Amino acid sequence: DGGITQSPKYLFRKEGQNVTLSCEQNLNHDAMYWYRQDPGQGLRLIYYSQIVNDFQKGDIAEGYSVSREKKESFPLTVTSAQKNPTAFYLCASSAQTGDTEAFFGQGTRLTVV
Amino acid sequence: GQNIDQPTEMTATEGAIVQINCTYQTSGFNGLFWYQQHAGEAPTFLSYNVLDGLEEKGRFSSFLSRSKGYSYLLLKELQMKDSASYLCAVARLGGGYNKLIFGAGTRLAVHP
Numbered sequence: 001d002g003g004i005t006q007s008p009k010y011l012f013r014k015e016g017q018n019v020t021l022s023c024e025q026n027l028n029h030d031a032m033y034w035y036r037q038d039p040g041q042g043l044r045l046i047y048y049s050q051i052v053n054d055f056q057k058g059d060i061a062e063g064y065s066v067s068r069e070k071k072e073s074f075p076l077t078v079t080s081a082q083k084n085p086t087a088f089y090l091c092a093s094s095a096q097t098g099d100t101e102a103f104f105g106q107g108t109r110l111t112v113v
Numbered sequence: 114g115q116n117i118d119q120p121t122e123m124t125a126t127e128g129a130i131v132q133i134n135c136t137y138q139t140s141g142f143n144g145l146f147w148y149q150q151h152a153g154e155a156p157t158f159l160s161y162n163v164l165d166g167l168e169e170k171g172r173f174s175s176f177l178s179r180s181k182g183y184s185y186l187l188l189k190e191l192q193m194k195d196s197a198s199y200l201c202a203v204a205r206l207g208g209g210y211n212k213l214i215f216g217a218g219t220r221l222a223v224h225p
Contacts, residue, residue, distance in 0.1 A: 102213055
């Protein structure tokens with residue numbers, strides 16, 4: 001089945017450690033996005049990519065990094081520079097034109113202790 | 114920049130109709146989406162508007178006025194399972210890149 005997969009669903013890390021969240025899609029979508037969601041809040045854009053080997057900062061990129069070496073994959077690294085990393089992270093993909101809906105993965109809930 | 118505003122919370126009765134409003138200010142407007150999100154789950158697509166007017170899809174309808182920077186989501190014949198957050202999202206085209214920006218969401222509680 002086509003879709004977008006995030007792993008793991010739950011992730012625990014110690015403060016000061018970098019951690020990488022996986023996002024894979026087999027929808028042949030060009031555009032991929034990473035969002036952060038805090039309790040009771042909306043989605044805030046971290047990074048987005050329209051094409052392989054190209055990505056742009058969103059509204060809250062500080063403390064995060066991404067790569068887009070393959071069309072299917074858009075991993076997000078939460079670095080130790082991110083001051084408050086505990087959150088629900090959502091990955092999404094959409095067709096290049098932008099006039100079609102974004103499909104979301106099931107999310108990764110990251111807890112830093 | 115961009116700004117998207119929605120009411121934080123709404124309540125309604127099962128079987129009734131509810132309208133959730135969204136206002137936005139953005140350059141490079143390239144369409145408006147509505148998503149539904151149940152607690153702890155991923156958002157799911159409900160509707161897309163890029164031209165002015167009403168789009169109807171079953172119990173859900175969405176309206177857009179680009180000149181007013183205004184949209185609403187209309188939910189009819191409310192069911193208990195409609196209790197969720199409803200997210201308004203604006204597609205913004207700039208510098209050849211298409212960003213999808215979300216509002217904070219409206220939490221809808223449907224009561225018997």
